[in-house]
Amino acid sequence: MDTLRAFVAIELPDDVKRVVADAIDSLRRERIDNLRLVRPEGVHLTLKFLGDIDVDKVAVVKDAMAQAVAAFLSERLSDNAPSAPFGLTLGKTGVFPNANRARVLWIGVDGDMPSLRSLQAKVEDALIAAGFPAERQQRFNPHLTVGRMRTRALRTDNQRATEALSALQLPTTRVIAVNGISLLQSTLLPGGAKYDRIA
Helix, strand or coil: CCEEEEEEEEECCHHHHHHHHHHHHHHHHCCCCCEEECCHHHCEEEEEEEEEEEHHHHHHHHHHHHHHHHHHHHHHHHCCCCCCCEEEEEEEEEEECCHHHCCEEEEEEEECHHHHHHHHHHHHHHHHHCCCCCCCCCCCCCEEEEEEECCCCCHHHHHHHHHHHHCCCCCCCCCEEECCCEEEEEEEECCEEEEEECC
């Protein structure tokens, strides 16, 4: 059976992608050993990572996504919140799991976090109801991954990467208007992952 590596995400508008691309270029100019930067055009905000799924499950995922969006909009209406898109902005930078053992470099998001957390919870619930496993980590940590440290990275590599990331000057005025979610496919290539929208 054919499989694909998939996840549900919020895609970024072009102006925000350009800001993130500039940040990635700044990190690239630092020439930090063992830092693998992501392709700027593929940066996104993951709501739910599905992993490798059978191709025939795509329709099930799309149905679950539609149910999640409907539940989210229904909740907003009952709370008298506007049904229009909610807004996010770029936030602070950080690393997972910590500065001494940085593995993932990221840019966080700010803005209407209650709406974002609600949307993510609706996606999670709908996909669990559709038979997909629950997320392993307890808490949703919304972020945009900009780079990964290789496992052979030295402590000095981690320190340089963390310092370079912290030094980035990111504009907080660019709005990410969240007006939908996407199902994306990840294809691992020698130069990094490539992402394609499925739905």
